[in-house]
Amino acid sequence: MTIRFCALRRALACALAIPDDRSLLIALASTPDSPSYAPVGSSPGPDESFDPEHTRLRALVDLAKEGDAEAFGQLYDHYVTGVFRFVYYRVGSQQLAEDLTSETFVRGLRAIQRFNWQGKDFGAWLTTIARNLVADHFKSSRARLEIVSETIPEGKNTVASPEQEVLALISNEMLFEAVNGLPNEQRDCILMRFIQGLSIAQTAAALGRSEGAIKQLQLRAVRSLAKTMPEDAR
Numbered sequence: 001m002t003i004r005f006c007a008l009r010r011a012l013a014c015a016l017a018i019p020d021d022r023s024l025l026i027a028l029a030s031t032p033d034s035p036s037y038a039p040v041g042s043s044p045g046p047d048e049s050f051d052p053e054h055t056r057l058r059a060l061v062d063l064a065k066e067g068d069a070e071a072f073g074q075l076y077d078h079y080v081t082g083v084f085r086f087v088y089y090r091v092g093s094q095q096l097a098e099d100l101t102s103e104t105f106v107r108g109l110r111a112i113q114r115f116n117w118q119g120k121d122f123g124a125w126l127t128t129i130a131r132n133l134v135a136d137h138f139k140s141s142r143a144r145l146e147i148v149s150e151t152i153p154e155g156k157n158t159v160a161s162p163e164q165e166v167l168a169l170i171s172n173e174m175l176f177e178a179v180n181g182l183p184n185e186q187r188d189c190i191l192m193r194f195i196q197g198l199s200i201a202q203t204a205a206a207l208g209r210s211e212g213a214i215k216q217l218q219l220r221a222v223r224s225l226a227k228t229m230p231e232d233a234r
Contacts, residue, residue, distance in 0.1 A: 008175065008194040011218075015226035025219055028193075029200065061122050065112050072112070076105055079123055083130050086196040089176065090134045100137065104130040124205035127192060131206065178228045185209075186221035193218055 011028060018024045057078065063071035083104055088097035107129050115125060179190055185207060192198040192206060193214075204214045 007197065008179075008190070011194050011222050012226055012229065015222045016229070021219060021223075024222070025215055028218055028222065029215065057122070061112075061115070064109075065115065072109055075122070079126055080105070082123065082196045082198070083126055086127060086191050087130050087134060089179070089191050089195050091137065092176070096137070100130065100133050103133055107133075121202045121205045124198065124202040127196065127198065127202075127206040131188060174228075178225050181228075182221055182224060186217055186224070189214060189217040190221045190225070 014024060014027045018027055057075070060071045060075050060078075064075060080101060084097055084101045087100045087104070088094065091097050091100065104126060108126055111129075115122070179187055182190065188207060189203060192203040193200070198206065200211050200214050200218075204211045207214065209217070
């Protein structure tokens with residue numbers, strides 16, 4: 001399984017190219033491409049009401065709450081890649097990420113009857129479980145993160161601008177270390193938005209913050225990451 005960095009690199013390219021914070025906020029507001037994380041919530045908007053994928057996922061959650069194992073399996077297939085991306089980028093080990101991702105879904109299955117739609121999104125709910133498992137892992141094991149570049153595989157990206165050409169020269173290890181050097185909430189916001197592909201609303205639900213707070217968190221985080229780029233990237 002590969003971890004895609006293109007959305008994060010695009011966000012950094014925007015930060016390098018756009019000095020004005022208000023303009024950068026607008027540029028960062030679009031949801032990163034991620035078919036794994038179509039939002040599923042309690043109050044769909046006018047467009048969502050007619051979205052077959054939204055309707056399908058919500059129906060699967062309702063069936064899974066009633067004990068339908070096949071429905072939960074389909075939810076697993078839909079959400080597992082996004083959860084794995086978030087966990088892998090936090091722990092830096094494929095085996096550990098696979099174990100914690102599996103445990104996320106085990107706990108999700110056990111607790112799914114307690115899930116309610118009020119102000120919730122199912123993908124964000126799973127991410128909260130994963131985030132807590134990662135925190136518990138580091139608390140219990142006092143694990144120290146050790147990363148080498150080959151442990152974070154990446155697919156080939158298409159370079160579309162001078163800023164992205166510079167960013168393409170920055171190693172995955174550099175990005176990994178820079179993201180993990182951010183304050184905790186900024187780090188998790190960046191991972192959810194640009195590695196996992198959650199929307200601003202989903203990230204807000206997972207972190208228990210307002211959407212406005214998430215916009216500011218990601219703005220500060222992307223600006224901080226841009227400052228860590230090599231001088232010739234700025």
